[in-house]
Amino acid sequence: MAAVAEEHSLEARLSGLDLDASSATKGTIDGQTLLSAFRTEASPRSRALATLALSRTSGQGQELASTELLKSTVRHALSSLDEDVEGYTAALRLLSTLYALDPSGAYTLCGSQGQRSSWTLILPRIESVSNDSVNLFRAELLSSAAAHTASRAQLKGDADVVQWLASAVAKGKEGQAPLVAQRVALIAGLASYKLERGPTSSEQEELGAPSSTSEDAAELQTRHEAQERLLLSLARPHIVSADAQTLDQEESRLTILSSLEALSYLSSLPAMKEAITNDSTLLQKLCSLPSTTKQGLERKSVFPSRRTENPQNGQSSYDLDSTLSSPLRQADSSLQYALWTIVLNLVAYRPILSYEERQMKKLRGMANAKKSEAQKAGGGEEDQRESSPAVDKRVGKAIAAGATQALVSISLAGGRTTEDSSSSGSSISPAVRDTLGQAFLHLTFKQDKVQRGKIAQAGGARALLVLGTHAIKKLSSDAPSTSNPLERSSSSSAASESSSLAPLQALARMCITTSPAILFGSPTNALAALPALATLYLHATSEPLQRFEALLALTNLASLDAQLASAVAKARMALPTGSSTSSSKTNSSPASAQKPHDTDAQRTVADAMEDSILLEDNAMIRRAAVELLCNLAQDESVFKRWTGEEEEQALEKPKGSIAAGSALASGKGKGKAGRRLHLLVALCSPADSTTTTTESSVEPASASDPETTSSSAKETSLSTRLAASGALAMFSSSATCCSHLLALRPRSLNILVRLVKPGTRRSKSQFSLAASASGAKIEEIDEDETEFESKSHKSENTEGGDDGEEADAEAESTDEELESRLERNDAVSSSLGITHARASLAIRGVSVLHSLVSFLQWSKDQAAFTDTDTRRSAAPTPEEFTIALHTLQASGAIEAFRVVALEGARELQTLGDQNVRGMTSNQAGAEVEARGMRGEVTKMAFECLKMLSGMGVQVK
Known part of the structure; x- marks a missing residue:
């Protein structure tokens, strides 16, 4: 009873912190209260409240981490290892969480401007501590700090840190090493990888910067390859052995998340892409991980069961605390994002470069000629591993391993946004949703009817409709406030809009290969794809390939019946009420020109199609537009025009x-x-x-x-x-x-x-x-x-005569x-x-x-x-x-x-x-x-x- 009362007292104190982002006046953060929430015996609710308090306060721009109260609390806990191991571990957890929320603030606590006060408290007695759990959270903190540029510079120059990480890896990779030691080795290896690969602020790569000799670069390449193979061998067992209880235990959850983070780094490297996809057991386990760990696949009923003996199980999801929804799903979102980043890296094709981008790439290659020669000496198969045929094989293996089914299940289970959902039901974050859309886009890259047919059989079209609905909503809410193309090109929203168009483009590719009537069951159901396809074609940031594929998909959609053809002709892109941004001023293509009074909200597919035929200088887009015209001729308004x-x-x-x-x-x-x-x-x-x-x-x-x-x-x-x-x-x-x-x-x-x-x-x-x-x-x-x-x-000859x-x-x-x-x-x-x-x-x-x-x-x-x-x-x-x-x-x-x-x-x-x-x-x-x-x-x-x-x- 005393423990329960103490827990309720802690929650009451945490609830008094600043949890309202709109209120900046609730100001003093009680460092001891925060630290108590990160102890082992603290409930998940207490830790979620503490994490939310840190997130909300740092989000307001307050100097939370630099307060003397919090500094003194954390440093006191770090200096009391012998007296209070739990307090020491809680301080490590708090700093790791803070590095994820406010890296600069965490860096201030751990020692900035040449100071190493906190690092000396963390590291010097490390060999004398036999508690592997302490080493686990110490390694986690070092891994989190290694992702921050300034902290990485400090750690990279600290011989004690480098030596301890190396010894932890060596101890954990032994054949009969305990499970905890293997976990420490994994996270320590991940930290070492970040220190080795991540450039510090003074080591940022510049165009034309001097590079090492071919011999040095070849030696470095060999060391990197050995480090990559080691990190893969450390992460693989934890992925393969993951089960439904993996995320229920703190140390297991930390291990699986670190394993996925390690694979997300490795999967961006050509050699490791081949190694992961060639390991069928690992690949199948990655694709089945969402179902194994029950990530978003179970929906809680809105209303409680009338016949239940457990009041908690019978609680309506309406009664859950809405302020806890994001923190409680943090582990799930982190797992999902890391997992789908791995899948995306494995199936991603090289981007199609424009003429200007290809020229810039050649210039960079000439400026770094020595470095390029050294890379070729170390590994001459880079281009072949990233070629389209090589990616085609990886995509085929990923589909065979069940990647499509996993993508579909997560997309359909995450139908609600985290912003709009107040329940703990399955929903996915915008970042995860963007990653899912990009993965679908690359899976549908190849014009293979059999391959796209497998995606359709797994429910890919339905999943893309769900992702496309959220993408359209995001594009509508992020509608540009300026029609100046120079201002638009420098806007940070360009990349966001491009990722939002990915599921729309993937859906268009599905509609090109397979009849929309087959994909959606009937012509009436196929109408559900129209908003996505129209948005892809009409949006100001759509690229030529996206407009081309949208035209082909709209042509197939309009071919089903006259009613659908009329709907296609009159389709508009959804925009916020009152928007008057003209797409003719934001689209760089000549095909976007239009009458001055035509705005995005007024512009229909028939209008844009006419501009594509009359003004487009690209032969393939014009051809696709003329083919669409043939099918839209069934519409009376198009025919009369x-x-x-x-x-x-x-x-x-x-x-x-x-x-x-x-x-x-x-x-x-x-x-x-x-x-x-x-x-x-x-x-x-x-x-x-x-x-x-x-x-x-x-x-x-x-x-x-x-x-x-x-x-x-x-x-x-x-x-x-x-x-x-x-x-x-x-x-x-x-x-x-x-x-x-x-x-x-x-x-x-x-x-x-x-x-x-x-x-x-x-x-x-x-x-x-x-x-x-x-x-x-x-x-x-x-x-x-x-x-x-x-x-x-x-x-014509203007002269007369013979x-x-x-x-x-x-x-x-x-x-x-x-x-x-x-x-x-x-x-x-x-x-x-x-x-x-x-x-x-x-x-x-x-x-x-x-x-x-x-x-x-x-x-x-x-x-x-x-x-x-x-x-x-x-x-x-x-x-x-x-x-x-x-x-x-x-x-x-x-x-x-x-x-x-x-x-x-x-x-x-x-x-x-x-x-x-x-x-x-x-x-x-x-x-x-x-x-x-x-x-x-x-x-x-x-x-x-x-x-x-x-x-x-x-x-x-």
């Missing part, structure tokens, strides 16, 4: 006036819709990958080596052409879109004609003769085509040779074969041209109505009809229709099944599909010729 119907409605022409929707009459295609469609037409032309890919090129996530990422990365334009022509095929079902397309020059329409029949030339003479015969006044179209068309299409015509003919011949080569490159790049690629382009091109011819026929029928009330608003006038018809003739469309129709007719007469013999099943299937598409192309070509002939055009 891109076809020009939205502008047509905005004009609100009075009844009876010239056709409002006729681009031929009102602006000759100069409107926004005209420019959008013009660019889509230009994207149907084959492009040279060596000129369209810039320094900001986006590499696929499966790049064999991030180090090779450069401006020389090539991607054929086939995918972009297929997407652009497919979008035009859908949009051309609108009469307004057809009006805009026919307002383009014959040169532009010839791009569509060449999709049907590559190499088809424009019919210049036919255009001029027909125009004269009709008597129509054909004005020169003065739209700026140079904005979209390639340089090879821009050269020399000008010869120059034009020579330039056109050069263009045809280049285009023919690019056409072949595109066709060869198709995984389904050359004939399938050409048939796919042809059916899209002929579909657009078929719509244009149908529009002209419809326009001719409308021209028969003289009453303006009866004529449809989108129908052009007779003069506009004549111009449009001759523009189509001059583009070479009729010649292409004629050739394709004849070739198709011959193919239908001579083609048999014998041509597919000897092919694989995939090749045969692709060939059959290509024949079907060519048959449709032939059919539509005949229909176009028939309609043109009915309009009085000579087609033979």
Whole structure:
């Protein structure tokens, strides 16, 4: 009873300390009271209160540790080893805790400015003390102090410290050493590692600093490798033998946390990464450690059981002291963070460096050439161990060992934030959550369907949704207060935002490889991934690769059904209420430009997609944006915007006036819709990958080596052409879109004609003769085509006469040779074969041209109505009809229709099944599909010729 009363008295005194961070007036810290809370017999609640008091007070910037009262209390306890071993040990615990909370304050207590008063109290009689528990906490204090730069400098220069650590390690690694001695050896070895590897304030590495000779560096490298192997051998047994009771005992908990800390250091080294992953027993134990130690896997019921004999077990979680939630979970959070840091280090790929970063790396290498040579002499396999193939193997071993299941279980169990949860239920800290997101990001790096499928089977998609929800909340609360990119780049929040985007990017990769309907069970459930994907695409700090992957994932999501496509088009990034930060001012990419009145809160995926298509200078991002456009064409608002119907409605022409929707009459295609469609037409032309890919090129996530990422990365334009022509095929079902397309020059329409029949030339003479015969006044179209068309299409000779015509003919011949080569490159790049690629382009091109011819026929029928009330608003006038018809003739469309129709007719007469013999099943299937598409192309070509002939055009 006396012990219980004393404990209650201690808790009452601790409760009187400053536990309220908002109150800085409760000021005096009772050093003796704090010290009593760190004695062995003190309850966990008392120690948690004391830790919280230290944390809250140091967080306010108060000079807690420098108070004379606390100094005298700690030093008195350290000097009373013979009289009060418990008091001595409590002082060691207090200093270790203080080093974690306030390193500078702890350094003041242990001796600063050249003083070693406290260290002399800790160390000189160490050999005379036979209590291994005292040595354990002494080693813990030295390990904690070694992480602080100023303290490390003192300890590193103290021969007594170095000698004691070495003797403790030697004693503990003996074969028959007691368990406590092995624990002391582990923590002492960790402290020695920190002293050996951590630079002091005067030893910080600088660019161009003088380095040791190759012989000295090789010897140092050998010593370091031996130290690493020793530390791994000391930590391994404690990890492998961990069980559910590990964290219940103070010494066991300290040992397992120190083991994980040691592995977190070692796992950052290439050689040790290989050693850990090759040890299947150790790796499996690391991955199963959360379940073994019951880390966040059990949820306490909110309401107590009605039938319980133990009042404590029946207590509602609402009744727990909310001020104790963080301290009581400190061991769990420390274990989780160290554990997932190890896993992250093992599976992390080298970062993909930009061009500037690669140049800086070369400069550093040249400045430290001697040091680099010494490192190569000591271990020449560093690059191979960090290469992508080597990391791929480590990732495979980690997944096989159960890393994915462990990540998923912790992510799902930690659904609540530590700030929002007042219960002791399972929740994880923001730092752990960021580490989990980074680990998922690297596990999904490789474009391997089987590997990502295993992650999906383990529940990776659900876990990423949970992590993504917290990431979006964090990004929303950390929204930038400035739109100045210079201020944003220097902000410390950039790294935080980058880590917050990691789970969103990992989720995007999962949605790219596997259909969202399969990942989430149904299209309706797949809608839950939309906020994460939209945020990844729209956020101001998203990198090109992140935007590219977000576009691909959104494309898959929009392909499920029309309702989801509309939701994707209208999706916005969640931001705090009242935010008006413009993403166009914070995103360094040209694709982020937007209208002045558009803010982050107003900007939708459809808006950003349009900017990516119109303004993005990266070919792969533009291609992904065009593919998304194809799926978003199901949405009415997107369809109207891109076809020009939205502008047509905005004009609100009075009844009876010239056709409002006729681009031929009102602006000759100069409107926004005209420019959008013009660019889509230009994207149907084959492009040279060596000129369209810039320094900001986006590499696929499966790049064999991030180090090779450069401006020389090539991607054929086939995918972009297929997407652009497919979008035009859908949009051309609108009469307004057809009006805009026919307002383009014959040169532009010839791009569509060449999709049907590559190499088809424009019919210049036919255009001029027909125009004269009709008597129509054909004005020169003065739209700026140079904005979209390639340089090879821009050269025009301004001089008259025969020399000008010869120059034009020579330039056109050069263009045809280049285009023919690019056409072949595109066709060869198709995984389904050359004939399938050409048939796919042809059916899209002929579909657009078929719509244009149908529009002209419809326009001719409308021209028969003289009453303006009866004529449809989108129908052009007779003069506009004549111009449009001759523009189509001059583009070479009729010649292409004629050739394709004849070739198709011959193919239908001579083609048999014998041509597919000897092919694989995939090749045969692709060939059959290509024949079907060519048959449709032939059919539509005949229909176009028939309609043109009915309009009085000579087609033979």
